[in-house]
Amino acid sequence: MTQTPRLVATDLDGTLVGRDRTVSPRTVEVLHRLDAAGIVIVLVTGRPIRWLHPVYDQLTVRPIAICANGAATYDPSTDSIVHSTPIEPVTLAEICSRLRATVPGVVFAVERDGGREMRHEEEFPVGPWEVNHESVGPVTHEELLTRPAAKLLVRAGVQQPDEFTALVGACLDGLGEATNSSSSGMVEVSAVGVTKATALARVAREHAVPSAEVVAFGDMPNDLAMLAWAGRGVAMANGHPAVLAAAHDVTTATNEDDGVAVYLESLYRY
Incomplete structure (x- = not known):
């Protein structure tokens, strides 16, 4: 990656969210600043839609969410699924x-x-x-x-x-x-063919952001395709061994210690 990313994609559990299911104030503030600066934020999770609202309730921004490992893309502003690829x-x-x-x-x-x-x-x-x-x-x-x-x-x-x-x-x-x-x-x-990466690629195209200008964070095997697709795929320090081995970079802190926020503060020079 040769320039500052225009899109930030992040997994939730084990990545943005702590064991107690909370998003830290530091992380909330970093996402707020990125959104205000025009950076596209996308939540990319295995969670179903019914598990998203406790996260949105903690944030000051309302980003699009790719949920169910890429099977559905959810817009919280309209409470609607804007794209779906289910198993028939x-x-x-x-x-x-x-x-x-x-x-x-x-x-x-x-x-x-x-x-x-x-x-x-x-x-x-x-x-x-x-x-x-x-x-x-x-x-x-x-x-x-x-x-x-x-x-x-x-x-x-x-x-x-x-x-x-x-x-x-x-x-x-x-x-x-x-x-x-x-x-x-x-x-x-x-x-077949549905992963976090395929759904994120679709959202990025809608914002005219190439993969080279995407930074993505994850910790588990369901994040592997997304981290490989992004220009900068970042594994959490607490990540699965396969994720740590495959990522372009690794956070210095775990999800319990604001690893995503720390990385983004350094990347965007906050």
Whole structure:
């Protein structure tokens, strides 16, 4: 990268957001200054839309969000999905059939409408904060496959995340994209060709910003494609080993110590 970036793209969990799910005042201030200076800010996350609002509530800016690992692009100013690339029901059924035939004890959930709604098989574990939530609930396996899904979520008990992701990816055989973004052993499947990078490239084109003028931050395997696409892909100091190895640069501080803010202050000379 030979010039100051005109677009800043950042993952949320493990990157911009701390373990306590907060965005620090320092980070909020840096993003506010960038926005005021005309820098395009894009949130790029695996989170579903229903998990975005606690982040927006902490910010003084309202950037576009690429969510569900690139399957949906969300505009908070209009509360609308401006672009969506879901897994269609026929493909969803084929993916589940292949995984059922290969992975013992596999269970599924789907994020629909960019993640405004989640439906899961009865045995699929959900977080305590979402139990009995009106947009989250159990359905039969057949019902799971009746509508397009932003993401298919795959679990099979306790699994080593990277190995399980590789197993799921092998089963897909070109039907979708498999990745992971946590240590829980859950694999996230998107439509074929859908990644954070493809969605970010689309948003950047809309702002007439080439990849060479994009700086992107991330910490987990679902960020790899985005960091490779950006002119400057920056891994968090707390990042997954594969991300640390692949990034152009690494922050000096973790997400718990304002790593993104520290890096941006230096990059833009605040």
